[in-house]
Amino acid sequence: MKKKAMEDKAQIQEAIKVQGEVVRKLKAEKASREQIDEEVSKLLQLKAQLGGDDGKNQFVLKTPKGTRDYNPKQMAIREKVFNTIVGCFKRHGAETIDTPVFELKETLTGKYGEDSKLIYDLKDQGGELLALRYDLTVPFARYLAMNKITNIKRYHIAKVYRRDNPAMTRGRYREFYQCDFDIAGQYDAMIPDAECLKIVHEILSELDLGDFRIKVNDRRILDGMFAVCGVPDDKFRTICSTVDKLDKMPWEEVKKEMVNEKGLSEEAADQIGEYVSMQGGMDLAERLLQDQKMSQSKLACAGLSDIKLLFTYLQLFQVTDKVVFDLSLARGLDYYTGIIYEAVLTQAGVAPVTTEAQNGAAAEESVSVGSVAGGGRYDGLVGMFDPKGRKVPCVGVSIGIERVFSIMEQKAEASTEKIRTTEVQIMVASAQKNLLEEKLKLVTELWNAGIKAEVMYKKNPKLLSQLQHCEESGIPLVAILGEQELKDGVVKLRVVATREEVDISRAALIDEVWRRTSAA
């Protein structure tokens, strides 16, 4: 045993030497701060493993980079937000499924374009090659293909993983929740698509995050536009990625990237520039259908007709007040094939815009648009998994829940209202000593009747400390036991807020507690 420990120690010391070299080299090469930080963190971990000079283990007490714990207050907020969102999904008749947190590596390969480098791989420990899921959409498509499901309306709330540069003060993490709602199946055009937007509208209204706008576009309109502006076929996706940056960069810079980096002609770029500045509603779709250039593309016309139809349904759903047809919306992911959308909060200052994230994030991150939901149609993804390539058309939306948590947490901090982290209705207490057994009997009666109740884990706690606990955790009632009460077959029921006290017979206590806490 001791010999092994010494060998381990020698191994760690060797690893520290190697890692020290790595750090020195990176510093000499003036590598990015990000990269150096990561390697230094690794070095510190190794050193901690070895233990300090005093022989004690010195742990680095932290969660992994880009992740966080949720404390009980944050969990209470999270539960409230989830209840709102799940309530909406259920109102629209969705079922729910769950998939493993990791997938076979190859299931994720080739689905995310440039973002694939952000996937977390598991170590090869002598089994299958695995990776943590990057979103819930690809696992959903895998699930449909694997089970040969051709229509389903499902929601899925779970954590996903991206090795991104975290900006945690703004609610961007490496481990974060996604709340997805998707409709799979061969249906008539734009009906499920419109319902997805209705759902975004309902959720954002109900969460009360301030004013918002839902931008809508269609990949076919973008591709048609690229075609009529003279973008070569093989540059559609890369130019689309550049257009996607319009929410973070001014047009002049986007144009520069198109011309200088992507090799587009200045003329083509200018034509694109004209289109992507357009915003409107059904009227804009009608105008573009008449547009001399745009109308040359069948693809664009199909997209524009569907936008028109979409707005018809959105009117019936009473949500057109927030929806805008915006030709600059592109969305990053590869798999979209039709309509795409994104919801942004428009109220300035509602989100924190600390520019200095803990890892010294770039300044561009402060240019925030507050995207809180996004999605679109992806008719080809399931077919990528089916051995015979059978397609299942899908459309869905993902709620950017971490962002919502951040805002709700700020609101809660700013508010004077106290957040309860438990739902305890009553505390069983005593002023006198040696009543533990009687208290345990009473709390058992309450628990057995389904009442949420607590008793202190001390034989003889002070009454004051029992009452303080109630104040701190918002417990509204106290049942106080004493020799006299036991003799009389009653308990003294105290209302914490008013300090009012009243004797209640043991037989009537349970009904009385329900009566006084039924609002809770």
Next chain:
Amino acid sequence: MKKKAMEDKAQIQEAIKVQGEVVRKLKAEKASREQIDEEVSKLLQLKAQLGGDDGKNQFVLKTPKGTRDYNPKQMAIREKVFNTIVGCFKRHGAETIDTPVFELKETLTGKYGEDSKLIYDLKDQGGELLALRYDLTVPFARYLAMNKITNIKRYHIAKVYRRDNPAMTRGRYREFYQCDFDIAGQYDAMIPDAECLKIVHEILSELDLGDFRIKVNDRRILDGMFAVCGVPDDKFRTICSTVDKLDKMPWEEVKKEMVNEKGLSEEAADQIGEYVSMQGGMDLAERLLQDQKMSQSKLACAGLSDIKLLFTYLQLFQVTDKVVFDLSLARGLDYYTGIIYEAVLTQAGVAPVTTEAQNGAAAEESVSVGSVAGGGRYDGLVGMFDPKGRKVPCVGVSIGIERVFSIMEQKAEASTEKIRTTEVQIMVASAQKNLLEEKLKLVTELWNAGIKAEVMYKKNPKLLSQLQHCEESGIPLVAILGEQELKDGVVKLRVVATREEVDISRAALIDEVWRRTSAA
């Protein structure tokens, strides 16, 4: 792009060659079937990556080994079980927290004894060294130490990961849920410990899984027993591991392991054998306190006195009917320091005992005891994380929820009652064509009033297919629109179960739907 693809292909072909060699070698060496299966699976993945001869990508459509998807029916069962468990945790005043799915590797190191080899590591992609959590207890201890929390009562429901040999037909997976309830803090002896057992009793009773028994023991009694039986100090932990196998192996085999593998004297083993056959209640604890040999150990006496105290509290909690003091209970994990317990289902045949798991599991796995909950006191774990070694006493229980799911799923399959996977109250339908817009208007009214409602995503669906959908998914009501109804300002409300139809005015519809579905 094309050149890169060709290079990738060559690389994969090379990898296939190497992997093929690995498999051939293992087969030649007559390696375990398990090991060969794993390497073959890797080979198949590589081949699939390359694509078949027809040039199409051929994915292996599966979830990783030892994991599963949950379909909507399974999720409905899961939700019900979680509601019961969370309801109990909340009744006892617990808060909840959440921690990341992975931790720094070193956080997990040295906490699980022999089981550490089952930890999933993440690949080193140039950042911190990470591993998937193995349980929720160690992350909880890390959370307490990191935030300097000295008392909390919390529950945590989340997935944990173990690279174990899965026996999925019996509810044993590599990814599985744990439902943990723990009480941290310096309190009077056995009060929180007894509440943990009360909680197990409440949950197992409420889940209605059949009869159960909660075995209780104390690590101090085990250690004292080992001492008085002449086990050398440095063999306590390893002999304890062997005792832990008593629920899977007969005493004779356990004794053989102690003597032949662990080098214990036959005499010492026989003395242990006498003690570990003992079961009882408070009386047994009293008897052992008088036992000539056992009473020589102060440690054992401390444990036995606490068992007595525990039973006093369990009587007040009205749960002694199911609790038995059992000296053979040892529990695997290293970190327990005091009381330990485990709940088992005693009804034969309630759990599936398929011996042939999909990976050809060993026959020993069929000897099942149906453990569905376990836990104990771990007073040293938080101190392992604290830089100054400050201790926070903890006691907790973990519900073996996957096992419970398996049993509930079987019950559901055996039952004739249909499980609903949605909560839809009403479907908006029509018998005539061209009423999509009117249906969308009506469903919007219902949604806006908070009613769970659906409409088909087709312009002109057949009435029959609309009614069939209601039957299949258990939707109780249909609102049927037609030209006449629109003229009269009514809808035809149809009760799916009875086929009864009645005209309701549009103004009264929402109240009527609530009235008829308020039980749901």
